[in-house]
Amino acid sequence: MINLILSVFFSSSLYVIFKYFEKYKINTLQAIITNYVIACTCGVLFYKGKVDVTTIHEQPWFIGAIILGFLFIAIFNLMALTSQKNGLSVASVSGKMAVVIPIIFAVIVYKEQLTLLNSLGILIALFAVYFTSVKETTIAFNKKTLIYPVLLFFGSGIIDTFIKYMETNYVTNSEVPFFLSIVFGIAGLAGLVTLLIKGDLKIEFKNIIGGIILGVPNYFSMAYLIKALQNENLNSSTIFTINNVAIVALTTLFAIVFFKEKLSKKNWLGIVLAIISILFVANA
Numbered sequence: 525m526i527n528l529i530l531s532v533f534f535s536s537s538l539y540v541i542f543k544y545f546e547k548y549k550i551n552t553l554q555a556i557i558t559n560y561v562i563a564c565t566c567g568v569l570f571y572k573g574k575v576d577v578t579t580i581h582e583q584p585w586f587i588g589a590i591i592l593g594f595l596f597i598a599i600f601n602l603m604a605l606t607s608q609k610n611g612l613s614v615a616s617v618s619g620k621m622a623v624v625i626p627i628i629f630a631v632i633v634y635k636e637q638l639t640l641l642n643s644l645g646i647l648i649a650l651f652a653v654y655f656t657s658v659k660e661t662t663i664a665f666n667k668k669t670l671i672y673p674v675l676l677f678f679g680s681g682i683i684d685t686f687i688k689y690m691e692t693n694y695v696t697n698s699e700v701p702f703f704l705s706i707v708f709g710i711a712g713l714a715g716l717v718t719l720l721i722k723g724d725l726k727i728e729f730k731n732i733i734g735g736i737i738l739g740v741p742n743y744f745s746m747a748y749l750i751k752a753l754q755n756e757n758l759n760s761s762t763i764f765t766i767n768n769v770a771i772v773a774l775t776t777l778f779a780i781v782f783f784k785e786k787l788s789k790k791n792w793l794g795i796v797l798a799i800i801s802i803l804f805v806a807n808a
Contacts, residue, residue: 527755528763531748534741536774540782541738550734553719554727556600558735560712563743567705573698585694585703592686593710597718599679606676609669616657618673621650623768625681626688627761636759645804648797649769656772656794688760691753700750704743765805773798
């Protein structure tokens with residue numbers, strides 16, 4: 525459970541860092557690319573085995589790492605598009621509601637059993653995500669831009685599902701750092717290509733610093749999530765539910781503490797539901 529708690533904490537801290545990016549006018553794409561380089565470096569540093577560049581392509585998880593790397597950078601850009609075209613609330617709800625995809629996958633493919641309490645907790649978690657994320661303004665889906673939140677929903681769910689698949693079939697506990705270093709390295713290269721295509725080549729020192737600050741917690745958020753998924757005492761349905769709803773609740777509390785954001789009655793209802801759903805799922 526400690527791995528899951530740490531994953532939630534590091535994932536939630538990313539929200540605070542991104543908010544400061546906005547405050548200090550940091551170029552997000554440049555910072556994200558730097559972040560991937562730092563996260564990749566962390567993976568290499570924490571890997572206790574021998575790193576042999578010439579045999580990386582022979583690893584059973586290599587193709588999966590490449591796919592995840594491209595998914596990471598693609599979903600990041602999709603989140604940005606959804607936020608711009610449909611609003612931040614829509615992006616937040618679409619991304620976190622996607623938890624149903626890995627849950628359905630785990631039940632169908634891995635035959636994970638859901639008790640009545642599990643199922644009720646997951647259902648409450650979905651309401652918690654919605655109410656915690658939604659702002660006072662009504663979420664309106666523009667038919668012309670509906671494709672963005674739909675793609676974000678499926679893309680976010682596919683990433684979580686694919687991480688579970690790779691962890692179950694290919695990545696051992698000792699290989700997690702090295703596996704993640706390759707995933708982040710691929711994501712960084714893909715981001716660099718995107719940067720070159722956009723022609724945004726004016727590099728500022730503050731963007732590099734922002735990326736360094738982001739990279740360390742980003743690495744640990746993924747590392748601890750994969751380690752949590754390797755816990756035989758908890759099924760992945762429980763882990764993904766607690767992870768997603770706890771991140772939403774904790775980032776909301778961070779918004780209150782660090783940025784003095786005001787919460788609506790719906791937001792507070794969401795936090796209460798989040799706590800209830802975690803208690804239901806964790807104790808089922």
